[in-house]
Amino acid sequence: GEEVAQTPKHLVRGEGQKAKLYCAPIKGHSYVFWYQQVLKNEFKFLISFQNENVFDETGMPKERFSAKCLPNSPCSLEIQATKLEDSAVYFCASSQEPNQPQHFGDGTRLSIL
Amino acid sequence: GENVEQHPSTLSVQEGDSAVIKCTYSDSASNYFPWYKQELGKRPQLIIDIRSNVGEKKDQRIAVTLNKTAKHFSLHITETQPEDSAVYFCAASSPPHQGAQKLVFGQGTRLTINP
Numbered sequence: 001g002e003e004v005a006q007t008p009k010h011l012v013r014g015e016g017q018k019a020k021l022y023c024a025p026i027k028g029h030s031y032v033f034w035y036q037q038v039l040k041n042e043f044k045f046l047i048s049f050q051n052e053n054v055f056d057e058t059g060m061p062k063e064r065f066s067a068k069c070l071p072n073s074p075c076s077l078e079i080q081a082t083k084l085e086d087s088a089v090y091f092c093a094s095s096q097e098p099n100q101p102q103h104f105g106d107g108t109r110l111s112i113l
Numbered sequence: 114g115e116n117v118e119q120h121p122s123t124l125s126v127q128e129g130d131s132a133v134i135k136c137t138y139s140d141s142a143s144n145y146f147p148w149y150k151q152e153l154g155k156r157p158q159l160i161i162d163i164r165s166n167v168g169e170k171k172d173q174r175i176a177v178t179l180n181k182t183a184k185h186f187s188l189h190i191t192e193t194q195p196e197d198s199a200v201y202f203c204a205a206s207s208p209p210h211q212g213a214q215k216l217v218f219g220q221g222t223r224l225t226i227n228p
Contacts, residue, residue: 040220041221043216043218045215048215102147104149104158106156
């Protein structure tokens with residue numbers, strides 16, 4: 001598609017439950033990035049992919065966060081055993097090449113109760 | 114790693130006046146600097162970007178300047194309009210040797226245009 005598509009728009013989970021977010025990059029874009037935006041507006045990088053390969057996962061809290069980009073499927077970000085501090089908007093972005101503009105999706109607002 | 118500082122955190126200007134937002138970065142190897150505009154509850158939208166081999170870039174009322182020596186870059190909006198009200202973020206891309214270049218964002222500037 002012409003836009004990065006993220007689903008769901010809003011996800012509510014109880015503390016300790018699992019949350020799974022999805023992202024379909026723009027068609028033809030090989031690079032996918034996940035960012036977390038917390039209430040103070042600051043963006044935190046989580047992970048990036050080149051096609052289905054993890055490129056940089058230095059921002060991932062590895063104990064509970066995992067992500068995949070499989071062929072012919074939307075990319076996913078999964079959080080196990082969610083905590084209150086996981087509440088944030090999770091944005092996915094894609095780009096054609098590593099140093100090209102990143103285009104963002106509408107985000108998924110994750111609320112942990 | 115890269116660190117980006119952005120100032121001011123809030124900025125209020127009269128409609129028609131100019132607005133300037135400034136950012137500094139720490140890693141001299143960073144080579145790509147985009148600016149995003151984010152309206153409340155919306156996605157960040159790329160409004161302009163600049164690469165390290167260019168000192169200035171302009172697109173209608175928006176311009177960005179880059180000083181590599183001082184490691185700072187600025188966004189200039191002229192003839193501001195109410196629809197320019199939003200939060201603006203600067204960003205720097207991680208150095209090329211680190212592969213797919215994640216963006217490191219500044220803290221954001223809430224710009225308010227007063228009619």
